[in-house]
Amino acid sequence: MRAALKTVAPGLHTTVQDLGRYGYQAVGVPVSGALDSLSFRLANRLAGNDDNAAALEILYQGPTLEVAADSLRVALAGGDAELELLAEGRRRVGGWRSLLLTRGEAFRVRGPSETACCYLAVEGGFAVPPCLGSASTYARGSFGGFAGRALRSGDLLPLARESAVERAELTLPQPPPPAREQTIRVILGPQADHFTDAALALLLESEFRVSKDADRMGLRLDGPRLAHRDGYNIASDGIATGAIQVPGSGQAILLLADHQTTGGYPKIATVISADLPVAGRRRPGDRVRFAAIEVEEAEALRRAQEVELAALSASFVPAAAAGGLDHARLYDLNLISGVVSGHE
């Protein structure tokens, strides 16, 4: 039988993603990909993968999964999410580390509760067939990822590897904070001139909140009404991820990975690429504040973020050295001695 990860319970909206599908926006295909690309890349790196390997994005509520392979190395990254091993008296293992599991072991992803999303990478990645060059799921278009949709109970996610590589487990000693209060930096425009001066001031001075209308397409923000200068229709033009579009209601919508490629509402500002992961982590009810910067500064921030990411990867240490207690090793010992709790 082919190595797989079995979906026992799917969670709220669990999808296979990578870093996005590029090259097809001119024919209306959104980029998709991980909402929080930083946590996604760290999950893959902890699992020993390339940054772009296909992994699971878990929104709001985690799935329960079961290993249907000889052994499997997983790594969970994102906020405070952790794994709960369903055998072994429901022992919990924190995120931001790799973990070795064997056939038949089931685990639940607890959370994320601090952030909207977290990522479960598997060593070698999921072996889903690429669609238009990417493993990302675009559920609205019913393509990409696993069967073009979010996971359902019983789904067998194919694994690229039959068994795990022999190596020590790794952990990231100081995970990046969820930064739920961090001011999100934007570059004004491309249609800032379609708004009143008062609207521009309100954008930068007000506190917004993520409404319950939040998904992979975007976050509708509750906050002051942003008034257009004259009319809210423009001849449709392109949309970049992070664009803050303002329809006739005056209510801002921050567009995320699955956003449409073009649109006819003016975009007052666009979130800088370095802050897209932070925006992607925001949950309904979270506060949002914006600050405007110039494009040169945004470019420098993005370069700095890549340096920071490289430093985070360089700081991975064997899991044994993390936090005093070596969960993985205890767990391995339990497996070796055959101690598995018989109740759940």
Add this chain to the structure above:
Amino acid sequence: MTVRFLSSGDSALVVEFGDRIERRLSEEVLRLAAQIRRAALAGIVETVPTLRSLMVHYDPLKASAAELKRAIEALMGAKGRLEQEARLWRVPVCYEGGFAPDLAYVAKETGLAAEEVVALHAGQRYHVYMIGFLPGLPYMGDLPERLVLPRRVDPRVRLPPGSVAIATTMTIIYPLECPGGWHLIGATPVRLFDAQLPAPALLAPGDAVEFEAIDKRSFAKVRAAVERGDYQVPHERLSP
């Protein structure tokens, strides 16, 4: 013509040729897209032609906005003929009965007979300005002036794929089941988007489209052939 460069964040530049829907602007947009494609500028991820601007998506780790702006301006200054690989498509459309729920309304609003609406719509060659909103959805224009109407006040919650619709100066085809506020005057049995194909969208910006009116029986026949994978939409290369 004044061209404006607008930043959309630090990963996209908008090269804006104007703020209206005009063939002349669309030609400029498509011309620049072709120039950029051919020049293969470092850092550019992809370009998206729209009605009156070109969005240039780029990797900010490989190129800065200032560098790209200079490189694109240099390209725009370059002379030389540009061969476009545009095609003319003859898309079959059934304008009958249930396929055209808004035909009577359009006829009433425009003061035309239903047959006249169909004759006008099918009697024109359209330019594909852009593909957007949904995978494979073409924005085609310009509609004959007599068919220009505002959008519906109440958008429909669910439209069947293949619905051919009009509003403002444009006609579109909905590629997937989706909500929509345009007037439905027909339906095509052909598929506009198939993610399993290497070139997933039937139409590309710059293509030309003519609609061929077909009856319900032909619709069913073409639909069956499409489902068997046994149908090619008639098309030819357009001479530049």
